[in-house]
Amino acid sequence: MIDLVPDNTLLHHLCMFEDQKMKNRIEIVEDNDVVRDGLQLLINSMSDHTVVGAYESCEMAIKNLDKDSPDIILMDLDLPGMSGIEGIQRIKKRYQDIHIIVITVHEDSEMVFEALCAGASGYITKNANHSRLLDAIDEVQSGGAPMSSKIARMVVSSFQKNQNSPLTSRETEVLELLAKGKSYSVIADELFIHKETVKSHIKNIYFKLHVNSKADALEIARKNKLI
Amino acid sequence: MIDLVPDNTLLHHLCMFEDQKMKNRIEIVEDNDVVRDGLQLLINSMSDHTVVGAYESCEMAIKNLDKDSPDIILMDLDLPGMSGIEGIQRIKKRYQDIHIIVITVHEDSEMVFEALCAGASGYITKNANHSRLLDAIDEVQSGGAPMSSKIARMVVSSFQKNQNSPLTSRETEVLELLAKGKSYSVIADELFIHKETVKSHIKNIYFKLHVNSKADALEIARKNKLI
DNA sequence: AATCAATCACCCAATCTTAGGGATTTTTAA
DNA sequence: TTAAAAATCCCTAAGATTGGGTGATTGATT
Structure with missing residues (x-):
């Protein structure tokens, strides 16, 4: 391949600028090293996303929020120290514009609704494949609320009344x-x-x-x- | 290709049986003729779905429910006579196992929540492309709750408190x-x-x-x- | 220093709730 | 058609709740 773009300093700076300006800034909060690194690699492999921070606890993530200024946070719920739910609450309280996508193994309704009430914009279970995860990031960015299908059904069902009510x-x-x-x-x-x-x-x-x-x-x- | 299966009557009957047994039975309720026919063509083009009824009003659809026995109903909300919302209520009251996917232009929260409360399992806005629509049918069938992304965000947001509360x-x-x-x-x-x-x-x-x-x-x- | 939040306190009068006991008419279902 | 269920209305009485008013202390934040 012929390099059409000469490597000069000005252009390099422009590209850096583009990088910083246009890329979606993602932060990861996940205590499992393997999963965290995997997520980071996966996301960095996309041209339009960049991982600006990857931490094993909410405490660390919150400490670095100002520095990292992420657009989106991928957050596990089982974490050492502060729980993911509380982390979501604290982060959303100060930074309302950051979107948080929960990435967890939990499918029990309590966790789901607590996370959503706390301010999560999406809820993906860990059995999701990689492309679903990357889609979720785009979906949040474009105003959606990505959910695994079981979760979506739980959420929708929560609006519906029990048909077998003993009451008239x-x-x-x-x-x-x-x-x-x-x-x-x-x-x-x-x-x-x-x-x-x-x-x-x-x-x-x-x-x-x-x-x-x-x-x-x-x-x-x-x-x-x-x- | 060599036809490995001889065309005998027994097998033909078996295939018919398979057809009726395995295909997802879809009913359509939509008053616009063009849209309704388009949906029907689209769905019948899929090997595993079959349209068992297509009506322009809830009244007609409900009248034929026993005969059609659909697994899934695609339902518009603006309909002559009985509204889609009321239709959903009536259908879900009698046939709890039928899944209803709303297909509509409405994105206002009132409609969305009324439809979900009435018993809809999904809510797709009409700007969705064809593949999204077919995906929605599969999603419902496999226990999900397909929603357009704006709708999903509305639904998720409904769990979240106002951050600017005047109350302590x-x-x-x-x-x-x-x-x-x-x-x-x-x-x-x-x-x-x-x-x-x-x-x-x-x-x-x-x-x-x-x-x-x-x-x-x-x-x-x-x-x-x-x- | 000043403001706000949260806490506690007292008074009064009106209204509401609860827990009993009934009874009648309409609708729905067997 | 008949029986059951639902919806309607009535009574009494004690006790609890509520709304409105007023004021004061403590602690945190600014």
Whole structure:
């Protein structure tokens, strides 16, 4: 191949400038050395991404955030010291524009929702192949929220109610208004029924859910996605 | 190529059986004739999918559900007569195992969340290319929840709190417990503070949110994702 | 030094909730 | 068609919750 571009200093600087200006700056937080190095190699192999920092703990990553100024962080959840969840919270609190993609083995709903609530923009499980991972970075960069398919289903399912609710639709309606903090009389007005009817419904709800207080009813209802 | 399989009737029947047994049965609900026919052609071009019904309204689709027994329904939201949202609700109520993928132009959060709450397993906007659409069908079939990237981001963002809350962290804590339906005294116990302190916090919350009732506070708080 | 957050305290009056006990009409399902 | 389930309304009474007002202390941050 013929080198069409002479290696002069000016051009070199321009290229460096391009590098720094255009490349997506990625930071990695992962305690397993092999995985971390693998990720780094993989990402650096892409022309438009560059790893600006790779650390084994959130503490280290946070310490270097100003220096590294990443656009995207790939974050494990099991980490020595500060957990990934807490790391996400802290980072998002100070640097709202940084996108964090969780890379983890955990598929349990608790972890998933904690991570998303903490501010993660994506959630990829570690069984994902390399191209999926690189896609995820691009997806985040272009305004998406990459998720492994199981995770996406969990997330979408979280919007959907339990179809096998023991409650009638009217009772569910009442419970939903109760969940909004409305009083019996307001609920009565909104449903165009008597306040005493609301009370009856609530009595039946408590009976069906085996509880005897509003807080318990709401807890059971939310846990079982009745509302 | 040598035809290793002689064309006998038994085998033909076996193949037909295979066809019916193995192919993913897709139903389409879309009022635009051109789009509907296009979708049908596209899907039938895949060896492992077959369109078992294509209708211009939910009413028609629902009428033929037993006959068609689709695995997956592609559903538009703007439809004459019954809306797509209501269609999803009705279909999911009776046939919980059918997966519904919304295919629409709408990217507004209201539509998205209504559709997901109603029971949609995926949400693809109409600017998606053909391969993305076919991928979506496979994704649903294998337990995923295909979403256009904007939609995925909206969904993920819905888990995240507003970072610019006017409330202090303590006030947020109190409001969250209030949202769970807990009484002042229970909140006080859980936060190890005096009941009167809880009342003070709540008064401050009401002041900051310009409301003067629990229901209004919760409404504002949820609308602004303070909790 | 000044501000803000969080904490605690007291008073009053109105409203709401809970827990019993009923009863009637409509809808739905067998 | 009949029986069951759901939705509706009613009563009493004690006790708890709530909203509004006022004020004070401590500690952290700026």
